[in-house]
Amino acid sequence: MRLMFTGSLLSALLVLLLVSSPLLADNKHSKAELEQQLQQLDPRIRIVSLQAAPLAGFHEVVLNTGDLLYVHEAGRYFFAGSLLEINDGQLLDLTEQARGKQRQQAIQSVPANEQVVFPATGETRAVVQVFTDITCPYCVRLHQQVPELNRQGVEVRYLAFPRQGEQSPGFQQLVNVWCAADRQQAMNRAKGGQRVAEASCDNPVAAQYELGRRQGIQGTPAILLPDGQLIPGFVPAQRLLSELGL
Structure with missing residues (x-):
């Protein structure tokens, strides 16, 4: 996955999420709380969308950089990469499907x-x-x-x-x-x-x-x-x- 962050910033993001208190316990404030945490690293970061991921216990987070992250509902773990699913003997790239929807909305708006x-x-x-x-x-x-x-x-x-x-x-x-x-x-x-x-x-x-x-x-x-x-x-x-x- 392409990441707009520098290596050091991405490492800092990982440390922050590992040591932070649960971010998503209160769904009403989860987006704002997570965004606030990310902005401690870079004030330009904004969360474009936050929704349940296909993987139980995780949320799919799209940033204004275009990056897509999966964040655990307790806020302690996250990963940036492809989420794959075996379905009827076929390997589906669920992350690419999500990115496709993002691209569709962004490009077709031109x-x-x-x-x-x-x-x-x-x-x-x-x-x-x-x-x-x-x-x-x-x-x-x-x-x-x-x-x-x-x-x-x-x-x-x-x-x-x-x-x-x-x-x-x-x-x-x-x-x-x-x-x-x-x-x-x-x-x-x-x-x-x-x-x-x-x-x-x-x-x-x-x-x-x-x-x-x-x-x-x-x-x-x-x-x-x-x-x-x-x-x-x-x-x-x-x-x-x-x-x-x-």
């Missing part, structure tokens, strides 16, 4: 007019959202699959993720696309190796980059399915259609 949208041809059968970077060769390969995906009823929406950071040439290239009068045409030109005129405007590139980082995105392309499932890296159109059940 307005369409802040994305670069390639609509389906005819009926829209599915919508996928892709964190992309102009300087990424595999993003170029995926973009070559977009016309076929559109023909099969899949709408592709791009979000910006300059993988080398906000000071990189890739950041400005994404800004150029988002600030173009015709974003679709600009994306096609950029992914085709053609120059897109440098531009400046009020744009969501930095915000989308930070959004991606909070969802654990580390590279591009990163494909988000409608249920929040994350597919890291390039996949051909036929495999993506199969993942979508089309």
Whole structure:
């Protein structure tokens, strides 16, 4: 699991929870009490949600960093990792399912007019959202699959993720696309190796980059399915259609 904390801070968090008095004995105040404890380590920490975990005796805690922790109801133990379940002979990653719901809510809240949208041809059968970077060769390969995906009823929406950071040439290239009068045409030109005129405007590139980082995105392309499932890296159109059940 990706953790936003430094190693020393995470160690301090473990010590704090081990020596603290029960945090969750009173459900009415449990969230506030736990948040107060965490803020002793870093005042920026906020609890986005706290609910019963699939594991008896534990609570699932989502922080504003995007991190997901499992905290014992007595407040003495916690772990940060994948919770797996054997169900009918299959191994299910319950933590990834929870993260998928988080991603679904966060990514789908981005307005369409802040994305670069390639609509389906005819009926829209599915919508996928892709964190992309102009300087990424595999993003170029995926973009070559977009016309076929559109023909099969899949709408592709791009979000910006300059993988080398906000000071990189890739950041400005994404800004150029988002600030173009015709974003679709600009994306096609950029992914085709053609120059897109440098531009400046009020744009969501930095915000989308930070959004991606909070969802654990580390590279591009990163494909988000409608249920929040994350597919890291390039996949051909036929495999993506199969993942979508089309």
